[in-house]
Amino acid sequence: MHMKAVLGVWLLVLVGLGAAAPSVFSSLAGAGWQANGSESVAVRDFAQEHFGGDASSAIQVVIHTEDGTIGDRATTEVIEDATALLSADDRIADIMPPTPGVTVSEDGRTGILIAGAAADTDDMVRLADDLSDRITALGTDTIDVLPTGQSMLWSDFNHANHDAMMKAEMMSWPVTLLILVLAFGSLVAAGLPLMLTLAGLVASAGALVLLNMVTPISVWAMNFALMFALALGIDYALFLVARFRDALRPHGGSHGGTTPSASVDVAATYGTAGKAVLLSGITVLISLSAVLLVPAPAVRTMAVGIMLAVVFVLAASFTLLPAVLGALGEKVNAVSLPFAKKQEHRSPLFARWAGVLQRRPLVAVLGSAALLVLLALPVLGLKVAMPSIAVVPEDAPVRQGYHLVQDAMGDGAPGMLQIITDAEDAEAATGRAASTDGIAAVTPAMPAGDDSGLVMFQAVPEVDPSDEAMTGILADLRADLPESALVGGAPAESIDLQDALDTWLPVIIGVILVLGFLLLLVALRAPLTALVGTLVSLLSTGAAFGVARLIFQEGHLSGLFSFEPQGFLDGWGPVFFFAMIFAVAMDYTVFLLATVKEHHEKTGDARLSVTEGMAHSGRIIFAAAAVMVAVFFTFALAEPLPPKEMGIILGTAVLLDALLVRLVLLPAVMLLAGRAAWWCPAWLRRILPDVSFSH
Missing domain, CATH: 1.20.1640.10 (Multidrug efflux transporter AcrB transmembrane domain)
Known part of the structure; x- marks a missing residue:
């Protein structure tokens, strides 16, 4: 067994990829929940290009007061402060202040400032990460200022889920170690699956950061990679280490350390259990590769994250683990619990x-x-x-602003709902949208700020965005509007x-x-x-x-x-x-x-x-x-x-x-x-x- 050479290579891999690993959660993408090639994505792209970034990814700031109205001195100062904060960032395009009849409530106490998107959806989520607290801090004793919108939603959503998943992972490690000790009866043997898991985790985290430099990778990819590296790393090590310990028994415990018989035992292990582990790993990769068919970046890259973790765990299983087993020999049973001395593989x-x-x-x-x-x-x-x-x-600001x-x-x-259509179809489109069942109101059509000949208006549904009736409302709109109209x-x-x-x-x-x-x-x-x-x-x-x-x-x-x-x-x-x-x-x-x-x-x-x-x-x-x-x-x-x-x-x-x-x-x-x-x-x-x- 080439223990030193294998450890040297793995040390280089872990140091190289490990240097990038700490930034994995801050550098990975936060958006990507879209169907590439869909009508709604086309509307978002048109809105960003022709309408000052007034797309679904724009940052929305809700200003609400109980002591005055939008446009009075106090709220105007807050709007100016928010405008200054947002306009200082080059990821923001046009800033649209609260507009009566469009983004101001009938009672005049609530308005929405829209900061157009000048960057892709992932950068807009990063902008939401950067500005959420600073926007909320603009509020006063009498005025609430809350960030909301799609980018803010994904920002809060990702943070809440990341924190929860990390806490869950930390809780699972002690339980995992206890189960492994009971399964193996030896602290040394129980530590080998954790070694395999950590190697796979560090390597896959660094690889995801590097891959993110080529194409956006969802932050969820690391969350799932973390979970699957732990689960499969332990699975594979359990199977291989158990078979190796069984192969040792015919020698009667006569050897320890790197000996020819230890190498024979490793070969026997990988000639049997090793094939099963390889077949299992290929099966996992095949199952997850099918998910790549879905034309959604977030879904695809989550699968990529798990697949990377599986590849690195497999690589460690077939290089690092056999080298360590060959070096340990009978010492794999060191620090055994009393009951383990009578434990057999069968x-x-x-x-x-x-x-x-x-x-x-x-x-x-x-x-x-x-x-x-x-x-x-x-x-x-x-x-x-x-x-x-x-x-x-x-208590998330995005949810408070939403309500x-x-x-x-x-x-x-x-x-x-955002509707973009040719200028000559604007009147017909707004009329048909207003008469569609489930639409409460439409805003005036606004021409594009260039010579594209496009106009955009909003259709306000009667139901909550997550209500199942929204699917039918969207289908009716798309069926009733002129051919040039796109709904997003x-x-x-x-x-x-x-x-x-x-x-x-x-x-x-x-x-x-x-x-x-x-x-x-x-x-x-x-x-x-x-x-x-x-x-x-x-x-x-x-x-x-x-x-x-x-x-x-x-x-x-x-x-x-x-x-x-x-x-x-x-x-x-x-x-x-x-x-x-x-x-x-x-x-x-x-x-x-x-x-x-x-x-x-x-x-x-x-x-x-x-x-x-x-x-x-x-x-x-x-x-x-x-x-x-x-x-x-x-x-x-x-x-x-x-x-x-x-x-x-x-x-x-x-x-x-x-x-x-x-x-x-x-x-x-x-x-x-x-x-x-x-x-x-x-x-x-x-x-x-x-x-x-x-x-």
Whole structure:
């Protein structure tokens, strides 16, 4: 083993990428929640180019007074101060003061100053980060000054979620370490998964910062990378270290340090468990790569962040970990707890459980499948939408400004729709918009400040921007307006993104299932087992989303988890969480089926191989699931809703998948199938590579 060379290379990688890592959360992009190529994005671009930056990404400042009116001496001074503050930044284009009949309430006590966007959406979110506190500080004893608008929303949203996710991560580490110590019974062995995780985290954080210099990467990419590096790093290390410790036993503990026999044990480990880990990593990467089909920068770069973390964890698993294992040898069991001295890789408990399944395989299949189907039934009524203002804390300035505007100007005022059309169609467009059901009012059409021949006006909906009726209002507007008219604005951007997510969801599910099946087919050379192993993942996924509907849409247990139900699940959930759940589920599938195949290659006995596969992988799957459930459910304690959704959905999926699918349903189906589980037609066997998991 080339311990020094490997450590030297990793040291260079971690120092190089680690130098960039500390700036990961401050440098990554805060926007990107849009459907590229959509009508609403085109409106935003036109507004920024031709209308002084009065786009959905503009900074909005709400000025409210109870002791006077907008335009009196006190409010005029505040407006001038806000104008001076905003105009000093080159990311601001034109500044539009509160205008009666357009951005001033009927009672004259609330007005909106609009600072046009002269930069892209990510820079406008960074500007919101920079100016939010300074804008709020302009308020006086009698005048409230609050920043709001789409850029401010994403700024507060990102900060609240980042803080919550970091707290959840910190809470999960002690629990993770405790589970690892109990699983391994040795402090040294338990420390190896954490070493793997930290290496993957530092490397992926630095890589994301460098990649962000080429193309904007969402700050959410690091949040998810952090979580998956921890979960998968521990998964892979559990499987590899457990197999290495098992390989040591025939030597009777006679060696320690870097010896030829230690190198042989490492080779045996990677000749068996190493192949399963590699197959698992490829499966995870394939599942997440399907998300890249969605034409939304934030969604795509979240997938990229996780994929980078998986690549670095895999790299560490196949270079850093074997070098350390070869150097440690028998010392991997150092600082062992008393119970660990009798611990064997083959678990008698899971061997007995496999015996129970052998006696009643049909009961196990029907019982576990029925429970999963019952939990999955609510998914048929699942509603999804982009997040509402409720996802930011109640005391956030953006939420306070939002409600001030609603109280003064109507429910739909914070989400005005922007309509851009040719000047000759302006009269027809404003008339049709005003007569559209669900539109409370329209503002006068304003010509562009150049010779483009365009005009823009706002349509104020009657309902809150997150109300499901907004989808129908937008569709009616687009159908009724002249052909030259384009409809955008923040609500339209959310609806267009949701439409894109809904459109691509069946495609993504299909791609993930087909590629997952093909990968298992290549590895196992068993069509029936590959098909069953792929399809049963749908049951745990469906059950997790069924539970999600009950909790997040219907509001059950909302008091326990301390959140305000939106009446729907956040829109990216089905696409992104499906890919993540399927990746984790296939992780366990690979560990189980690779071990079963290894024993089938040795014995040729289909039923015995299931028993031995369970005995040798059941405890690892159980421990890995316990770590993941602990990691995911800590996010359920977060205050913001999105981390709470992620934690509960992923935690529920892992719990159900490990306990009901991998440790009950899948082995029971294989027991029922018997020899048919490993049947493969001769023509297919000639095509497929011969991948062996025995050593």
